[in-house]
Amino acid sequence: MIRSVPATWGRLALAATLSLLILACEDATYPFQQVSGPFDFYYVLPDSGLVSVTAVNSYLVQVRWLIENETQDQGDHSVYWDLLDDDQQVIENGLYFIRVYLDGDKILTSLFEVSR
Amino acid sequence: MIAGLLPVVLLLTGQTFAGLQLDSRKPAASEEQEPPASFRLGMGMGVSFVDMADEEALEEEFMQAGVGYDLDYPAWGFDIEVLGNISDRFRGRLGLTMNTVSGAYQEASASWEYIWLGLFTGGLAFLFGPPSTDVIDMSDMCISVEATGFYRLGGSDAVGFYLGAGPTYNSISRELRSPDTGVKGGGSSFGVLGALRLDQERTHRLLGCIPILLGVEAGYRYCPVEIDDEEAEGFTVDFSGPYIRVGNYIGL
Incomplete structure (x- = not known):
């Protein structure tokens, strides 16, 4: 009995450590979304106003106007991006930022990894 | 008179009395001095x-x-560089320099x-925490060919103080990697640099035989390079800025 208590605790500690590590080995969740095809981008407006949404590449060059100076109400909104640029060409794989502007001020930036 | 001039001749030619077997005395300190190196080849490290x-x-x-x-x-x-005396006052330098800048977003990963x-290891490895992996990894590299002319401002027999400037040719490469993608770009352009140098003028012998010289250079280089890629639209990888480097050379 005296020897079994430390052994039990030891097994428990080992099991807990392994569980944590196995959980950590699960698919990584990155602070950005990985997309392979057209998708809807969701955003929340804190106020009503004139909204623009743009997509820029990893050189910070704008590739697409998703919304250009459109009046929208406060609250939840979404915009569809077909992964085409302003010339209707398919964009290259890579990292892209979507920026949301409200009345000319940038209020949100989101990162996406586009790979097909 | 001839005997009086002999040490000077020997000093200039780099030979000792012992080498000529004219005198078995141990050479005096002045006789151990090396002649000024007119040509040097070496490498250095720097920070920009x-x-x-x-x-x-x-x-x-x-x-x-x-x-x-x-x-x-x-x-x-x-950098790898070659320096040579053009005259008493002028010195030329030809260098091949590589500079790098990196960026990353890392996450701890328990593989x-x-x-x-x-x-x-009985849990020992767990004490140090899981290793970090680069989720997003950027690397910029600039390889420059630098040709610089230096003018001697002053100094002594032991060290020389130089001011110089010259053109550079810069070739950059850039890569941004994410978990499933990689974007590469590159470009090249000419630039300029201006610098001050402090060079050791007389060699000292490493291990009794290798003639070594030291040099320090501080300056400013201007070398912005735009990435050629159409998608980049003027994105500039700019290694311009003040720098300092230290080199050691073999004097010839």
Whole structure:
């Protein structure tokens, strides 16, 4: 009995450590979304106003106007991006930022990894 | 008279009394001095406080997107160089320099290898935490060919103080990798640099035989390079900025 208590605790500690590590080995969740095809981008407006949404590449060059100076109400909104640029060409794989502007001020930036 | 001039001749030709077997005395300190090196070949290391305005803007964009991306400053460099005396006052330098800047967003990752390592080491490896892996990894590299002319401002027999300037040709490469993608770019352009140098003028013998000289150079280089890629639209990888480098050379 005296020897079994430390052994039990030891097994428990080992099991807990392994569980944590196995959980950590699960698919990584990155602070950005990985997309392979057209998708809807969701955003929340804190106020009503004139909204623009743009997509820029990893050189910070704008590739697409998703919304250009459109009046929208406060609250939840979404915009569809077909992964085409302003010339209707398919964009290259890579990292892209979507920026949301409200009345000319940038209020949100989101990162996406586009790979097909 | 001839005997009086002999030490001077020997000093200039780099020979000793013992070498000519004219005198078995141990050479005096002045007789041990090496002649000034007119040509030197060596390598050096340096650090540059580069501009990188566009890379900083990208870092800021990542931060706004909630990604803890860090640009690694300053730029570290390595160079191979040749220096030669053109005249008493002028010295030329030809160098091949490589500078790098990197950036990354890292996450701790507990791989199976890490788990097995931890178990086999009786938990010791777990004490150091899981290794970090680069989720987003950026590397900029600039290879420059530098031709610089230096004018001697002053100094002594032992050290010389020089001011110089010259053109550079810079070729950059850039790569931004994410888990499933990689974007590469590159470009080249001419630039200029201006620098001050402090050069050791007389060799000292390493291990009794290798004639070694030291040199320090501090200056400013201007070498912005736009990436050629159509998608980049003026994105500039700019290794411009003040720098300092230290070199050691074999004097010939």
